[in-house]
Amino acid sequence: MRMTNAPARAIGIDIGGTGMKAGVVDLAEGALVGDRVRIPTPEGALPRDVLETARQLVELLGDDARDLPIGVCFPAIVKDGITLSAANVSVEWIGLDADDLFGKALGRDIHFVNDADAAGLAEAKFGAARDQAGLTIMTTLGTGIGSAFLYNGVLVPNTELGHLQWDGESIERYASASARERGDIPWDEWSARLQKFFAHVEFLFSPDLIVVGGGVSKNPEKFLPGIETRAPIVTAVHRNNSGIIGAASLVLT
Structure with a gap:
């Protein structure tokens, strides 16, 4: 799903092998708005458990996160919102339409990307590689x-x-x-x-x-x-x- 009008803020969720982190991001400045939140990655990193943890992270962000679109970075090959590999996570992610799964469950516009690619984009737009x-x-x-x-x-x-x-x-x-x-x-x-x-x-x-x-x-x-x-x-x-x-x-x- 894609936005027709670019928002001023969005939620970023970083799914790692040991921890999941989230924050509200000012998209003009490329900076966190307020503190980030973190919850340990559920053991086995099954899609349903990761999805529930993502839901908890969004709730922890409070009113600042209400109705904002969400970008999710994930340790796998990601093409067109589908996760095609599973490094340090459950094999159930292979071939999963993660954009669709998370979008329906969270009721938001969702954008999945490889975790290192997300970090690279941040540094190209707002950091060391600008x-x-x-x-x-x-x-x-x-x-x-x-x-x-x-x-x-x-x-x-x-x-x-x-x-x-x-x-x-x-x-x-x-x-x-x-x-x-x-x-x-x-x-x-x-x-x-x-x-x-x-x-x-x-x-x-x-x-x-x-x-x-x-x-x-x-x-x-x-x-x-x-x-x-x-x-x-x-x-x-x-x-x-x-x-x-x-x-x-x-x-x-």
């Missing part, structure tokens, strides 16, 4: 590794750099933030792992700018100095709120 020429690669380091490609500010959707192969597994199993936490890996050792990831990405795609988002982007001093790239590498301006802001901004398209 007015950036050439290829920007946004990476989100969290439960997995998400990626967004932006060429002259235009999104090339559904890239999956976290699933590049490394020792027979997706590289996110080796270099994501959750891999560091799972193995209690020191920050300098994790930086060395990220160095291998970013060096390989640069070899393949020669980006002009690399933007790092996800929860760890609030602590760049702990890992970023240990990474050397040809392209400038910076943290996302909106840190871990990029997904919320980018998802909400979809209602403008």
